[in-house]
Every structure is written in C-alpha cells, then in structure tokens.
Amino acid sequence: MTELADAPAHTVRIEVELGRALQARELRVAARWLGEDRALVLRDDGALPDYDIAGDGIFVGELQGEPLLLLPLEITAPSAAPWRGVVRLFGPEDSLRFGLSADGRLERSLARPAGALADPELPRLVAGYGWAALVLLYVFLLAFGPRRAR
Numbered sequence: 001m002t003e004l005a006d007a008p009a010h011t012v013r014i015e016v017e018l019g020r021a022l023q024a025r026e027l028r029v030a031a032r033w034l035g036e037d038r039a040l041v042l043r044d045d046g047a048l049p050d051y052d053i054a055g056d057g058i059f060v061g062e063l064q065g066e067p068l069l070l071l072p073l074e075i076t077a078p079s080a081a082p083w084r085g086v087v088r089l090f091g092p093e094d095s096l097r098f099g100l101s102a103d104g105r106l107e108r109s110l111a112r113p114a115g116a117l118a119d120p121e122l123p124r125l126v127a128g129y130g131w132a133a134l135v136l137l138y139v140f141l142l143a144f145g146p147r148r149a150r
Helices: 002-006 122-144
Strands: 010-017 026-033 036-043 058-065 070-076 083-088 093-100 106-109
Touching (some): 026 058, 083 106
Antiparallel strands (some): 026 036, 026 070
C-alpha cells in the first residue's frame, strides 16, 4: 500500500471546443475516479493560465487524484447530446479533447501526452539496427560477392 501512497498525483485536463457560436457559460463533467463520484465545471474564463484563453470557445478544467488507467466520464453541454464513455489514461498528465461534430454531438479527439506517442530510445534503436544491417551487407558482399578472375 505504501507504493500507491508514494505515487505522484495524476492530473487529467479536459478541453471541450464549442466555438464562439454557442453562448454557453459552463459545461458539466461527471467522473468516477477510483470509485469516487466527482463533478467538474468547465469554463472558458482563462482560469488555467497555461492552457486557457478567456472567450476563445474552449472550455477547460482539471481533475486530480491518485494514479489510474481508466476514467468513466459524462460531459454535458447545452444544445448537444451528452458524451458518455470510459477513457484510457497514459501517464501522470493527460489531456482529453472533445469538440462538436457536424451533427451537433460531442466527439472525442485523440489526445495523448507527447511521451506516450514516441519512445525516446526509438531513434537510437533504429540507427543501431540500420548500422548493423549495413555492416552485415558489406561482410556478405565481401565473402560471397562476384569473384574476379586472377
């Protein structure tokens, strides 16, 4: 149990882009974080200085708690059907983005932390395998290549 207690807090930022056409003041999010019901109000007021610009039509809010992998959510927006689903989380900081579809429904956009998309060791691994393949090709050509008549 001490391992979970020592684990860093998990932050989930939720962004919903409604655009400026809808005059909503706030959106409601219901979440179930490790068995605990939580409510969050998303606002477009610039309260999160690094992520939110007041009046841009993007509603932002954050949830924090113990680390988890799956988060059940329900997002309610005016004049749109609520979005319900379970989202997979990838790390200590996740960003979930939603927007309005052409038919007026909320839809989720793909959003993962940058570290979840690429392994930092991948470029070195690819370069190592590339060099190994070139060296083997050179050795193969030296050993079995066309022989010259002497």
